[in-house]
């Protein structure tokens with residue numbers, strides 16, 4: 001249900017942003033089955049990282065590993081874009097900070113981070129609580145202010161925050177584009 005209520009409306013902004021990535025080297029963190037990754041494969045080179053790499057059957061390299069350890073997983077490789085969709089809600093505040101710093105460290109100069117965060121307010125609030133109550137999975141949300149603070153602390157300076165609303169314009173999440 002969350003897919004139709006949250007992800008489908010969010011895709012009106014998220015999918016065009018993913019499609020704008022052209023002729024780049026992309027690291028997709030927490031790519032899952034590769035729902036967004038597949039949109040990149042025509043013109044980009046993509047490497048994936050996921051705790052559950054078996055979920056992805058696309059013909060790309062997917063490393064098993066944690067979002068907080070990107071630099072050691074890719075061993076010095078650098079990327080033009082770090083993409084991470086619907087993954088940060090698995091990370092607590094310390095882990096998000098480490099993930100952002102790690103993303104910055106594997107980006108080329110001028111490289112971009114594109115990442116989503118469920119919002120602390122609106123449907124994001126219900127989403128994380130439902131994940132805990134129904135599935136027993138601890139999830140986290142971050143406010144716009146917290147996201148900006150964490151990005152700046154990680155070394156990002158040029159930060160664009162795009163609101164991703166659910167149906168009926170109910171707040172749901174943010175898409176961040178930062179470099």
Ligand SMILES: C[S@@+](CC[C@H](N)C(=O)[O-])C[C@H]1O[C@@H](n2cnc3c(N)ncnc32)[C@H](O)[C@@H]1O
Pocket residue numbers: 029030031032033034035036049050051052055065066067068084085086087090091
């Ligand atoms: C909701 S899925 C999103 C998949 C895909 N990015 C998408 O938008 O369709 C979250 C993915 O993040 C992965 N994941 C969760 N925590 C992670 C972590 N700490 N490090 C790496 N991957 C993680 C999960 O294994 C899962 O594949």
